[in-house]
Amino acid sequence: MNLSYFWYEAARLMTAPARLAADMARHSLQNPANPLAYSPYARSMAAACEMFERVTRRYGKPSFGFTSIIIDGVSVPVSERVVWERPFCRVVTFDRGFVRGLAEPQPKLLIVAPMSGHYATLLRGTVEAMLPHHQVFITDWTDARMVPLAAGRFDLDTYIDYLIDLFRDLGPNLHVMAVCQPAVPVLAAIAVMEAQGHAPVPDSMTLMGGPIDTRRSPTAVNCLAQERGTAWFERNCITTVPAAYPGVWRRVYPGFFQLSGFMAMNLDRHVNAHAEMFDHLVTGDGDSAERHREFYDEYLAVMDLTAEFYLQTVKTVFVDHALPKGTMIHRGTRVDLGAVRSCAILCIEGENDDISGVGQTQAALDLTPNLPPERKAYHLQTGVGHYGVFNGSRYRTVIAPRIAAFIRDMGRSSGAADGNGAAIDGPAPEAQT
Known part of the structure; x- marks a missing residue:
């Protein structure tokens, strides 16, 4: 049995206290009432805490957010x-x-x-x-x-x-x-x-x-798919959902496997992006840091198949x-x-x-x-x-x-209604490159 999902969940639970501590430290270091909050040291430490919290977090399903x-x-x-x-x-x-x-x-x-x-x-x-x-x-x-x-x-x-x-x-x-x-x-x-x-x-x-x-x-x-074949993917990529979720014991291809593959294809770009975010946090470039958060909040949210x-x-x-x-x-x-x-x-x-x-x-x-x-x-x-x-x-x-x-x-x-509700017959566009 492939136990990777269980090990993944265990690692996530074991890092939870450190993630909580890092988040609390970040809020303390960024508190305007803290006299150290405006020092370069505090900004660097707060940035490091945020980066650690984000890297160890499991991202939930985003919303479309259209208002x-x-x-x-x-x-x-x-x-x-x-x-x-x-x-x-x-x-x-x-x-x-x-x-x-x-x-x-x-x-x-x-x-x-x-x-x-x-x-x-x-x-x-x-x-x-x-x-x-x-x-x-x-x-x-x-x-x-x-x-x-x-x-x-x-x-x-x-x-x-x-x-x-x-x-x-x-x-x-x-x-x-x-x-x-x-x-x-x-x-x-x-x-x-x-x-x-x-x-x-x-x-x-x-x-x-x-x-x-x-x-x-x-x-x-x-x-890769052609060379490995279906049997290889079944042996190495299929696991079962652990007990913490409604789909317990369902056989799945975990989202974190797919995410790892996506990121590995452009690993240098992702590493550089996170290094740049750290710099943005230290220098106080809030707009650039927020754009990074928005992108990776979406990109790192994955689902199982x-x-x-x-x-x-x-x-x-x-x-x-x-x-x-x-x-x-x-x-x-x-x-x-x-x-x-x-x-x-x-x-x-x-x-x-x-x-x-x-x-x-x-x-x-x-x-x-x-x-x-x-x-x-x-x-x-x-x-x-x-x-x-x-x-x-x-x-x-x-x-x-x-x-x-x-x-x-x-x-x-095809005789469908146009924007005014009238049926119109007209030529279709030719194929173009």
């Missing part, structure tokens, strides 16, 4: 609401206040967040860019350690079942955005729906930095390449991408993506031969890596407007 957004120069209140829920997922939508002159209804956009260690709040910037002119929904996946064994299993087949149910419940006139890992199950779910004649099928899907065919431009992540989902994904996507080979099976039936005939596809990739190489997402366009060319589009964003595809300045100024235009045009070409 308002700017629409056409006007601040509009935003509230969060759960509209769909299952044991391993809930779907959140963001209700906006009334804006005079804003056309309604607006396109419905379901953002399928990656189930790869981080919480859906990692896509806060993705959501924020789409909120002004879309009714946005997002999948908020549940930490596997918080789901009791009585709730049953959750594997890749269950994931696809969830998506099919979601597309039905939120449709018609629904558009889907899959960020990274969900590109494969989203494409598979829509293929299953079209093959079985289910309605309504989403009007469009936007696949962003997804591993559709990892044989194209393989990255270090892809090569069920063992069956993780291992089936590794085998299906990275080892067997089942979807591009046409051998992927869902509930005993082969997933036929040739069945995709109506749901438009926009593939977006980053030039410097070191997780999903260039061409891996674009493969979806080649694997759907029966989808008309005018319902396919491609965008390669120069100068961005994996996270820049769905977050940051290039996403806000270039990629998000490209997605919005694609959604608008595909909704019109």
Whole structure:
């Protein structure tokens, strides 16, 4: 039995008194009533205490935190609401206040967040860019350690079942955005729906930095999975949830394993970032220190994945390449991408993506031969890596407007209602690089 989770919890509990002492010392050293608080020594010690507390802390699930957004120069209140829920997922939508002159209804956009260690709040910037002119929904996946064994299993087949149910419940006139890992199950779910004649099928899907065919431009992540194979990951990466959590004894791939892998890929950058934060704390640069806190509060908050989902994904996507080979099976039936005939596809990739190489997402366009060319589009964003595809300045100024235009045009070409509620027939944008 892999006991790494139990050792991790034991280490966390053993450091708890030291973490509490460090936090108390920091508050004492920063207290304005303390005459030593303004000395270089006190600032250095307080900074060291904060760094120790943050490094040994377990970060909880962040909140989206939207209270308002700017629409056409006007601040509009935003509230969060759960509209769909299952044991391993809930779907959140963001209700906006009334804006005079804003056309309604607006396109419905379901953002399928990656189930790869981080919480859906990692896509806060993705959501924020789409909120002004879309009714946005997002999948908020549940930490596997918080789901009791009585709730049953959750594997890749269950994931696809969830998506099919979601597309039905939120449709018609629904558009889907899959960020990274969900590109494969989203494409598979829509293929299953079209093959079985289910309605309504989403009007469009936007696949962003997804591993559709990892044989194209393989990255270090892809090569590792291919070389090690599923059996190695099961022996070394799967453990059980300890007794402190509702999901006790559930077999999982722990979030702290995934986080270790993420950080190891850019270890120098993370070490330098923490060294810079220490300097910011000592010199009193509060704004820079706060930006560091905000980023790492999100980045270091991780969730566990069920063992069956993780291992089936590794085998299906990275080892067997089942979807591009046409051998992927869902509930005993082969997933036929040739069945995709109506749901438009926009593939977006980053030039410097070191997780999903260039061409891996674009493969979806080649694997759907029966989808008309005018319902396919491609965008390669120069100068961005994996996270820049769905977050940051290039996403806000270039990629998000490209997605919005694609959604608008595909909704019109499929006869969906436009912003004023009228059905419009119009040409779809041509694929572009």
